[in-house]
Amino acid sequence: MSEQTAPAHKLAVIGYGTQGVYHTRNLRALDDVAIDVVGIYDTDPRANEDAEADGLHVYASAEEVLADEAIDIVFICTPNDSHHDYAVSALRAGKHVLCEKPAMMNAAEMREVAAVAEETGKLFMVHQNRRWDPDFNVIKKIYDEQLIGAPTYLEQRIHGSRGIPGDWRQLPEHGGGMILDWGVHTVDRLLTMVDSPVVDVYGELSFALGHEVDDGFRAHLTFADGFRAMVDVSTTSFLPEAKFWMQSATGTVVIEDWEMNGRMVRRTGAEEDDATPVQAGVGLTKTMAPRILDYKALASTTPPVEVLPLPEVDVDVMDFYRNARDVVDGVAEPVITNESVIRCLTVLEAIVESSRTHEVIHPEQA
Template identity: 35%
Template sequence: MDKVINAAIIGYGYMGRFHQRKLAGTKGVILTGVFDTDPNRSDEATVEGLTVYETAEDLFNDPAIDLVLICTPNDSHAAYAIAALAKGKHVMCEKPVTMNAKELEDVICAAVASGRKFTTHQNRRWDRDFLAVKKVAESRNIGSPTTIESKVFGQRGVCFGWRALPEHGGGMLMDWGVHLIDQALLMLEGHRVISVRARLMSILTPAVDDYFELSLRFDNQMEYHITVGTFALQPQPRWFMHGDRGTLKIDTFDPHTASMKRIKQDVRGFDSVFEKEHLGPSRTMAPLKPEFIEELVMPITEDLSHEYHRNLVAAINGQEELHVRWDQMLHVMHIIDLAKESSKKNTVLLTQNLYKDGGYEKLFGGLYGIRRSKPASKRAV
């Protein structure tokens, strides 16, 4: 029987509370303590019967704590993670795991030195809309995918609180962008990104990007477009995937809002033109007769939202590998760094330097300890 893991949270805000609920529903782990710089949050934790630490150091020095969950604004993640690992704690850090790839390399070095588990919370890997699209892409049900559009829009037009401040790692690229890039890299697992183009804009929040577009070209010539906006009063589909035999659209995060259509096997598009409606003089863009199109059933997965915390506990107990790996985390952060650079320089950036050591998996196939001798900042990206 495994020992129950004692966990503590730094940053008892929205996500701190989220993890409290998740841990309560996970076997083999118990939340015992909290540290937050806001006394109101500390009072709330006291009411919940949790130990409230005066300082983060007090928490790290408590030998009873096995696991630290870092749920503070983004700029404090790296320093807290390094300090916790140095005291022999396992660490789960909210996303974005750090402010940039260089910071992440420093944390990974600390994790290597400590021998403790270290991961980040890429929970949107288990979103059912994403899993459904991934299944369709892999099944080739609409043929080979050529383009995927992944879009998230809100209506409020604000990046609130620390999210509005660049020094805290605010903005939407560092927020939703991290999730959507992680999803893109998983969707195209085994393929490399060959170019990155991004446009970050401040529409209603002055100092950070409250809207961005990011295009990743993969080595199989797939184009993956990510768009995030905080202010859109008309909906766009959450997902749009073009295949060479059909098209998938999902309106929202609920995969039941999907519609997937494929041209029938023996139909040639040119033979099945229906009518031109308001199109004007064009045969190329005329619609197909409906009887030549088949509607496909979307593969919908079970709810796996408990999977992240279950795996975290199993990994700490040495029973499984962590789902969210260092190589994957570093890959995401390199793409984030490149997206910022691309937007600043208004140019497409090629990514060959990302993979020049043989790719991420080779990098972490036991080799990371050797690379520690090189300063992280010298790694060309």
């Protein structure tokens, strides 16, 4: 274990539910971060009992947290509708603020908070943790390094079958629904990867479960550089489809599941002049003649095509906390910028607007 120094920063959590507890445990486990979680504020007495059992100070009010001069960082882990007001008052009280996603209920709120952070000179950073997911980082590496050639199209899916959890997530006034829950991850990752404006958006929200909020959505995005993507979030999919599928003119990659089953297939040389017709289903085809006869064994039977395992990536989501510490210490820039969060919320609003109007929306200029 590394040599311990006294914690340089003291953090209070607002909202000691699933994520408040998660961040507290992570920060306590990280030897190299030196952010000490000292207390919490939560409106639920049961959460306060949990916090006391975990050895944390329980504040009587959010105002009491913000008045505590020992606290220099606040982590907002409450339902989505309360993020804005807590963020503004914490920044104005001189605290650095970390905040759960979705940062805000809409892009306008996020612009306001970003401006207050700028004005006060304090950090406001959103926990966009799924930028560190291994599957996304494998896709990003294949995209960046053109390991299947120049990618033209990507499908990204998050599929579950348990509906929306029966808490605040089903209620519009708390910012429930999948656009704000998983849209902020899936679309955010796409915008992080593709360095080009989003010129066209077509969206369809799902209300299959009869809630007031969307239980999923499908969106088609076209970027100014011509790259296209489909994002599909479903809570009613009992047979999840591939999480990522990306193609170029010379290759395809698939990541099937959270366990990172998947493969790349790519052409290694010039295409054969003409394929031989083969029996496929009840007919003959040249165009759709299968190339790979044994995917599981990663075996190709029809050169010039090769099947490869997914490349390795080395990513650590704990770098979120390390970066936060470095930013408040003045030695790094935020790894998650407020501009990127505003951009993501703007594109999500375009998806909702498109679903309402059945029209293509143009959130950004080429």
